[in-house]
Amino acid sequence: MDFFRKRAQRSREAIVTDTTLQRTVRYSAKAARAAPSVAGQYLLQKAPVIEWLPKYNPRWILNDTLAGITVGVLLIPQSLAYAKIATIPGQFGLMSSWLPNFMYLIMGTSKDLSTGPTSLMGLLTAEIIVDISKEGYTPQAIASAVALSVGLYSMVLGLLKLGFILEFISVPVLNGFISAAAFVIMLGQIPSLFGVKVGSGTANIIHDLFAKIPEYDGPTCGVGLSGILLLYLMQKMGQRWGKQYKAVWLLALGRSAVVLIIFTGMSYAVNKDIDLENEDPVFALSKVQSDGIATPRMPDSALIGKVFARSIAPFIAAAIEHLAIAKAFGRKNGYVTDAAQELVYLGFTNFFNSFFNSMSVSGAMSRTAVNSESGVKSPVYGLIAGGVVILSIFKLSPVLFWIPKATLAAIIVTAVWHMVVPVSVFYGYWRTSLVDFITAMLAFWLTLFVSSEIGIGVAVGFNVGYHLLFQAFHRIRRVTAIDIDTNDRPAGTHNVPLDTQVFRIHTSMLFYNAFHIRNQCFDAVQTFNSGDVKTLEAAHAVRNWSVAGKKRAARLRTKAGIHDEPVQIRSVVLDLTGMHNIDTTGLTALKDFKADLEAYGGKEVQLRFVGLNERVRERFHRFGWVVSDAGEMESKGSVVYPNVEEAIFRRSSTFLSGGDGIEVEPVEVHVVGSEKEKA
DSSP states (O other): OOHHHHHHHHHHEEEEHHHHHHHHHHHHHHHHHHHHHHHHHHHHHHTTTTHHHHGGEEEEHHHHHHHHHHHHHHHHHHHHHHHHHHOOOHHHHHHHHHHHHHHHHHHOOOOOOOEEOOOHHHHHHHHHHHHHHTTOOHHHHHHHHHHHHHHHHHHHHHHOGGGGGGGGGGGGHHHHHHHHHHHHHTTTTTHHSSOOOOOSHHHHHHHHHHGGGOOOOOOHHHHHHHHHOOOOOHHHHHHHHTTTTTTHHHHHTHHHHHHHHHHHEEEEEEEETTTTTSSOOSSBOOOOOSSSOOOOOOHHHHHHHHHHHGGHHHHHHHHHHHHHHHHHHHHTOOOOHHHHHHHOOOOOOOHHHHGOOOOOOEEEEHHHHHHHTOOOTTTTHHHHHHHHHHHHHSSSSSHHHOOHHHHHHHHHHHHGGGOOHHHHHHHHHHHHHHHHHHHHHHHHHHHHTTTTHHHHHHHHHHHHHHHHHHTTOOOOEEOOOOEEOOTSOEEEEEEOOTTTTEEEOOOOOOOOHHHHHHHHHHHHHHHHHHHHHHHHHHHHHHHHTTTHHHHHHHHHHHHHTTSOOOOOEEEEEEEEEOOOOOOHHHEEEEEHHHHHHHHHHTTTOOEEEEEOOOOHHHHHHHHHHOOOEEETTTTSSSSEESHHHHHHHTTTSGGGGTTOOOOOOOOOEEESSSOOOEE
């Protein structure tokens, strides 16, 4: 009975003193108390319109109406053009554009951001359609399944506030990927601009672009190239005279719609008398046919399963594009956007938009800029913009039928060429960091010639892998001399005693680098110090068959230029001031290091610590490793010293008076395994 009573008593004590259990109980109780109010506040954040609408100024309605009409007019040609990039019928581009505007009124946190189809989302959707359409699915069905998948990814990250995961994609990777995507989009317009058929893949398109020059269709080239020229001229006019003349500013602002109207009218004039069922038009027509908004229907579940994994690339592109634009215009116009809420919006709008055979949507830089320049005051503009798109779906179908494909291609080319990052930016990566340059080039060339998924995946994988390896193979610093400037000790620079090794560890010791750090420290000890003779003889007597350790120590000393037997090791000081965290593997590695020191130099060898912060000290305690400050309980466990000089000098008073015969030299800090560096 006493045995069971003692066991029960020990169990109770273990539970009472268990830090992890106490922390879990404390946080759980705190979460339970806060849950009702936090839940209400959380739900309120998902519909920001509830907070800002009561404060809406009626005088803003004019600005929001003008901005909404402008954005809605821009959405019509752009949604048709980006549907073309996605290889879905143009009417489904329009179908993708009305609901996001209405939902942003309720869920958006930016007054400027305009969402809808984008060129980048069109490209990434098209890549998936090319593969999945071989199984008999229609392009619009595949596009809607991709949109639903993108919506699910966005909702999960937004609702759980995990958007920080996207920060693993660096700026060089993004710039490389976006530049390549712009080239792929523009090359994809070659058939529509020149009226020829080309092969698939970037290399084949570039080849056919020049090989099929004799087959170029004259009227198609005329429409496409004149459209590009007209768009370019109107853009330049706006940049030069837009601030002086309101009419020029409006013309440049709506240049896509202007070009669309001009060439659609011309197309109708030259093609209206042709029997299109039996004859070819003068140039290819978009033939958009809209019968209104279809009855909402969830995409096929089997199709969702086929595209779900591949939809990661469109999701990443949509999320980064959307958040970057929202943040940029929030900073420009002096307000704060909520990144997590924007992801939630992006998730909900793509999810429900997919019920209308729509493509994925995201924030659009050009429309957002136009919206901002139009003087928009609130997300109320979305109500007007969405209404304009619905009007076009129901009333403009007969007109949209006559739009030349070459005109849509011209709109696409001029819309995406600004996405190409200048060469000077990539040269800046080269000068700044070779790793950044390599990741940018991997993203660029693989996206250009393979696929966007491979481009992003390989570039991000290389980037993350490199930095993990950099941390895993962190080089510790071996300190051979220190500066002293205190009242109770001789000022100056003093060499560390030959029987002592001091190591500075500037990183956390975690599972991926712990034993590499431990090996560096022990290799340095074996290189610059000899072990205890009796201890080594005893070890050799037990394991006289193993000579690997002895040979390794000999190689290290030869490499360091040490030919005579060095001084026996007496103490090792680990400066952990720069260590912010340590896990079980790190503590195990330190424990092994301590055991190896004692096996090499004898039980008298001391392992001393400097600068343990509260977090690291607590981990030692929970691991069962007793540590105490110098002067408190030096006979028990390991001792922590306030600084390196204390850790060294407490052992040797003769060092303070120069009795060890070591000359004073400039401070030297050696990087283990390399030439010494002057500190």
